[in-house]
Amino acid sequence: MHPLKSIFIWMVMLILLTGCWDIKEIEDVGIIVGVGLDVDSNDDNLTMVNQYVVPGKIPTQQDSSPQSVPFQNISMTGDTFFEIIRMNSLESNRPPNYTHLKSILSSTKIFEKERADQVLDIFIRDHEFRRTTPVFITRDPVLDILNTEPEKEVFPAIQIKSLSENYQINNKNPKNLTVGDMSQYISEKKSFLIPGVSLEEGKVKSSGAGIIEAKSSHYLGWIDIDDMEGVRYMHNNVVGGFIYLKEEKLKEGPVILEIKGANTKFKTNVQGDDLKMKVQVNISSVLAEDWGLGRNVFKKSWKNELEEAANETIKEKIERILELAQQEYQTDFLNLSKWVQIHEPKYWEKHEKEWDKLFPELDISVDVHTEITDFGTQNFNAK
Amino acid sequence: MSDLKQMTMLQLIVVFISTMIGIGIILMPRDLAKEVDSPDLWVSIIFGALAVSVVICIYVTLAVRYPGLTFFEMSSTIMGKFFGWIFNFLFVVYSLIVAAYILRITAGIINNYLLDVTPLYTVVGSFLLVSMYLIYNGAGDIVRFFQLYFPIMMFMFFVLCLLSIKNLDMQNVRPVLQNNFGATFSGIKITFFSYLGMEFLLIFAKLIKKRKAKHLLVTMWTSISLTALIYVVFHIISIGVLGVEELKEITFPTIEMAKSIEFQGFFFERFELIFLFGWLTTAFTSFTAYTYASTLGFKSLFKPTRWFLPVAGVFIFILTMLPKGLTEVFHYSTHIQIISFMAIVVLPVILLIVSLFRGNSYASS
Numbered sequence: 249m250h251p252l253k254s255i256f257i258w259m260v261m262l263i264l265l266t267g268c269w270d271i272k273e274i275e276d277v278g279i280i281v282g283v284g285l286d287v288d289s290n291d292d293n294l295t296m297v298n299q300y301v302v303p304g305k306i307p308t309q310q311d312s313s314p315q316s317v318p319f320q321n322i323s324m325t326g327d328t329f330f331e332i333i334r335m336n337s338l339e340s341n342r343p344p345n346y347t348h349l350k351s352i353l354s355s356t357k358i359f360e361k362e363r364a365d366q367v368l369d370i371f372i373r374d375h376e377f378r379r380t381t382p383v384f385i386t387r388d389p390v391l392d393i394l395n396t397e398p399e400k401e402v403f404p405a406i407q408i409k410s411l412s413e414n415y416q417i418n419n420k421n422p423k424n425l426t427v428g429d430m431s432q433y434i435s436e437k438k439s440f441l442i443p444g445v446s447l448e449e450g451k452v453k454s455s456g457a458g459i460i461e462a463k464s465s466h467y468l469g470w471i472d473i474d475d476m477e478g479v480r481y482m483h484n485n486v487v488g489g490f491i492y493l494k495e496e497k498l499k500e501g502p503v504i505l506e507i508k509g510a511n512t513k514f515k516t517n518v519q520g521d522d523l524k525m526k527v528q529v530n531i532s533s534v535l536a537e538d539w540g541l542g543r544n545v546f547k548k549s550w551k552n553e554l555e556e557a558a559n560e561t562i563k564e565k566i567e568r569i570l571e572l573a574q575q576e577y578q579t580d581f582l583n584l585s586k587w588v589q590i591h592e593p594k595y596w597e598k599h600e601k602e603w604d605k606l607f608p609e610l611d612i613s614v615d616v617h618t619e620i621t622d623f624g625t626q627n628f629n630a631k
Numbered sequence: 632m633s634d635l636k637q638m639t640m641l642q643l644i645v646v647f648i649s650t651m652i653g654i655g656i657i658l659m660p661r662d663l664a665k666e667v668d669s670p671d672l673w674v675s676i677i678f679g680a681l682a683v684s685v686v687i688c689i690y691v692t693l694a695v696r697y698p699g700l701t702f703f704e705m706s707s708t709i710m711g712k713f714f715g716w717i718f719n720f721l722f723v724v725y726s727l728i729v730a731a732y733i734l735r736i737t738a739g740i741i742n743n744y745l746l747d748v749t750p751l752y753t754v755v756g757s758f759l760l761v762s763m764y765l766i767y768n769g770a771g772d773i774v775r776f777f778q779l780y781f782p783i784m785m786f787m788f789f790v791l792c793l794l795s796i797k798n799l800d801m802q803n804v805r806p807v808l809q810n811n812f813g814a815t816f817s818g819i820k821i822t823f824f825s826y827l828g829m830e831f832l833l834i835f836a837k838l839i840k841k842r843k844a845k846h847l848l849v850t851m852w853t854s855i856s857l858t859a860l861i862y863v864v865f866h867i868i869s870i871g872v873l874g875v876e877e878l879k880e881i882t883f884p885t886i887e888m889a890k891s892i893e894f895q896g897f898f899f900e901r902f903e904l905i906f907l908f909g910w911l912t913t914a915f916t917s918f919t920a921y922t923y924a925s926t927l928g929f930k931s932l933f934k935p936t937r938w939f940l941p942v943a944g945v946f947i948f949i950l951t952m953l954p955k956g957l958t959e960v961f962h963y964s965t966h967i968q969i970i971s972f973m974a975i976v977v978l979p980v981i982l983l984i985v986s987l988f989r990g991n992s993y994a995s996s
Contacts, residue, residue: 269749375743380893428873428891435876586802593809 278342279303281319282405284390285354287361288325294358296332297323297391298344299405306402319403323391329370346376351409352383352427353445355390356458359467364460365434372431379428382409385442385458387470393445396452404452408445411454419489419507420476422457437462439581441471441479459581463604469577471569478569481529481562482582486510491533491618497557500540505533505558505620514587518595523588525612529562534622544630545623558618566614578608637840640850642774646835646920647854649777649784650828652861653917654736657885657910658964659825659862660869664878667818669810670803672875673866675818680859682819683826687851689979690832691844696986698842702833703931706978709986716932718978723928725974727943729827730921731950732960732967734758737914739957740883744907755951762919763944766926770838773923780912787909792864794892794902799871824968825862826855828917830975834924882957886910922947 284297298321305318322339326332336344358367371377386393398407415421422443433440441457448455456476459468471479480486491505515526535545535554543550573582585603589596599606638646663672697705702722707715738754746754765776829851832839839847865885869878872888881887889906922943929939954960 269753270746375747378893379887379891426891428877428887432874432877435880436874437876590802590805593806 272345276342277345278336278340279348280344280346281348281350281403282394282408283346283349283352284321284323284394285329285352285358285367286390287355287357291357291361293325293327294329294332294362295323295325295390296329297321297394298333298336299394299403300340300342300344301403317397319405321391321394346374347378349377349381350403351405352381353390353393353405353408354383354385354442356385356387356467356470359385359458359460363465364430364467365465368427368430368434371427377427379426379431381427382412382424383427383430383442384408384412384445385467386445386447387458388447393447393452396447396450398452407452408454411445411452412443414454415480415485416487417489419480419486420473421454422476422479423483423485433460433462433583434465438583438585439468439579440583441581444470459577459579461577461579461581468579468581471572475565475569475572477562478565478567479582481510481512481566482527482569482584484510484512486512486531490536491531491558491561493554493557493561497560498540498553500542502539503535503554503557504537505554505618506536508532508534508621514584514591516588516591516595518592523592523595523599523606523610525584525587525610527566527612527614529566529614529616531558531562531616531618533558533618533620535620535624538629541629545627546630550623551620555618555620558620559616562616562618563614566616570612570614574608574610574612578604580604580607584610584612636771636838638774638835638838639840640846642778643835643839643850644854644857645781646774646777646831647829647851648858648861649781649913649916650831650920651826651854651858651917652784652913653828654733654914655825655827656862656865656913657740657883658736659821660866660878660884661881662821663818663866664875664884666821667810667814668875668879669814670805670870670875671808671810671815672818672870673863674808674815676822676825676859676862676866678816678819679822679826680855682823683829683855684852686976687829687832687848687855689976689983690830691847691851693979693983693986694832694836694839694847695842695844697836699837699839701836701927701931702830702979703928705833706982707931709982709989718982719928719931721978722974723925723932725970726921726925726928727946727950728967728970730918730925731947731953732964733914733918733921734947734951735954735960736957737911737918738951739960740886740907741911743883744886744903752952755948758915758918759922759944759948759951762915762922763940765919766923766940770835770923773919774835774838776919777916780916784909784913784916787906788861788865791889791892791902791906792868794894795868795872795888798891799868800874801871803871803874804867820968822862824971826858827971827975828920829855830979831920831924833979834920834927 279301280298281301282299286295287293288295300320300322302318302320305316322336324332324335326335333344352371394404396404398404401407401410412421412424415423422441425442439462440460442460444456444458446453446455455473457471457479459471461468486507487509489507491507493503493505495502510529510531513528515528517524573579580603663675667675693705697708700708703719706718710718734755737758738751741754742751765773832847832851869884869888872891873881873884878884886903886907889903892902925943926939929943954963
């Protein structure tokens with residue numbers, strides 16, 4: 249090839265290959281870590297809170313002098329979320345970018361006013377939002393929670409997400425619900441629970457869950473933190489936590505068992521047109537703290553009493569949540585229909601349409617089997 | 632020109648798998664979920680593989696009777712000049728349409744997930760130019776390219792499978808084999824077309840080394856079963872991660888599945904980018920194969936010149952830019968399936984029947 253020719257090609261390539269339509273300098277991007285969804289004070293418009301990162305104010309190792317907070321919450325009101333997002337540009341010089349969104353916090357009010365599937369639309373449709381972003385619900389004003397500066401974490405939005413990751417240690421914490429999970433429940437037309445947070449004495453706490461009903465796609469009610477244990481067993485996602493055995497159940501004094509693992513099995517039985525469900529929970533635990541005096545763990549059969557009490561305690565909790573689901577709310581937010589579908593596909597095909605009517609009447613028996621495998625390093629306080 | 636004159640069996644298998652796996656792996660979960668509507672949809676893929684394995688026998692019989700002839704030479708030998716020309720023309724149209732379809736879907740995905748504001752024609756144009764550059768040097772280089780990227784593709788699929796185990800909810804895949812058989816079987820009309828690419832046995836005929844029926848059958852069946860295996864694994868993962876109801880609604884289910892893989896604080900926190908780069912190569916390989924087939928077809932239709940490659944390029948570009956949006960593209964896909972069926976089943980069957988009647992076999996030992 250002639251040298252001039254090759255030089256010409258080089259020049260053309262330099263011009264052609266350097267262009268980039270999609271360039272976005274990271275300095276010009278307004279990174280958003282949290283989104284809050286609420287309705288305004290008159291309950292007639294949508295409010296969206298965007299939590300921006302203010303990079304210059306993030307505390308560093310050298311300079312830890314107290315400054316103003318490293319985030320900025322822009323709360324705006326409008327008819328649609330996309331409109332609000334674009335209206336943000338009136339106030340923020342850096343346009344919002346949602347690829348690093350860590351959590352979405354919604355108020356119960358917005359799901360009372362609007363359908364959950366409609367609210368979720370933009371978060372599913374837009375490719376900038378990810379299916380892995382967790383969603384939370386709260387009964388307190390969303391802006392207040394997103395304004396609460398956490399102590400150890402830098403951003404409130406990340407704090408909320410981190411709290412929910414403690415589900416392995418505590419069985420009262422609800423497990424994460426991502427945008428993707430939510431979309432799956434909605435397209436399967438099933439009721440579900442959104443993990444809740446609340447503001448207590450100026451501190452953000454993980455607490456309970458909010459129920460979204462399938463048909464109306466609206467907020468139905470709240471599950472309190474004390475009832476969450478039963479939910480976790482029914483969702484079969486208990487990996488850790490504790491069982492508190494009250495004094496009434498044991499004569500020596502209260503005992504705490506640490507859960508090492510749990511497994512819930514669902515069995516169904518169809519006779520004619522009658523469906524029966526059996527919930528079998530197996531828990532493996534160790535003795536964590538003993539307030540009773542005189543228990544000798546070297547003596548055989550010390551466990552029997554404790555295991556018996558634990559079975560009863562867990563059974564009560566599960567029956568309590570089943571009562572809430574079947575009697576109070578009459579909604580299958582525990583997703584029991586899934587097990588019917590898996591185990592009795594023929595029955596499900598026939599009764600899928602009338603499940604809402606059948607569920608409150610469903611005969612569910614609970615059977616708990618607790619096993620204590622260990623007692624710790626010392627036979628302390630023994631007789 | 633390339634120095635590659637003969638392909639071994641392994642190279643053939645690589646070529647077939649690379650052409651078969653393309654956009655099907657991205658789009659099929661949705662179509663199949665709509666059609667079968669149960670977690671058993673992966674069974675339909677196996678049915679599809681069985682159906683294709685039968686169709687393969689036609690190609691192998693043709694390839695054995697006319698060793699070393701491509702589809703285009705074969706058709707004029709069997710059908711005579713005029714009908715042969717029509718057959719070739721139809722096949723060229725088919726290749727062009729399929730190439731354009733692959734390109735449009737790929738460009739749509741690039742625009743959706745990677746390059747948001749880059750105009751469509753730039754994405755389509757650059758993709759097309761790179762492919763034409765590869766074809767310029769002939770079949771040998773195409774095969775070499777396929778061979779080079781095949782391990783990378785397989786590695787990408789393997790990594791995706793491994794990483795998605797964490798998100799897998801096997802309850803979504805249950806109940807297994809409880810769906811009514813008819814619905815599962817009807818999925819065959821979708822899965823059958825995910826094996827498009829096996830007709831390249833007749834396109835790459837000149838380069839095939841071992842031309843005995845036994846070898847060809849073994850090669851084809853191996854590539855079909857490997858492809859089926861990859862499809863089945865991917866579909867089970869897709870159902871496990873997203874659920875059947877969700878699959879029906881997501882535009883590109885497999886990419887969303889890759890997108891839901893996230894490792895906090897890990898180097899690959901966003902896995903879908905890496906998956907997309909791996910997948911783009913597979914789309915590129917299928918696209919290149921069809922563009923090559925169309926240029927080869929052009930050569931048999933008209934007096935050969937050097938300009939057939941750019942002509943095919945221009946046709947593909949126009950066809951690609953024709954639909955207004957993805958909705959139209961998805962709408963066309965049913966028509967494309969009919970055209971594909973004509974081109975890869977009806978035409979070879981007619982060829983085989985006529986050739987059996989005329990009995991002018993070239994078969995040598």
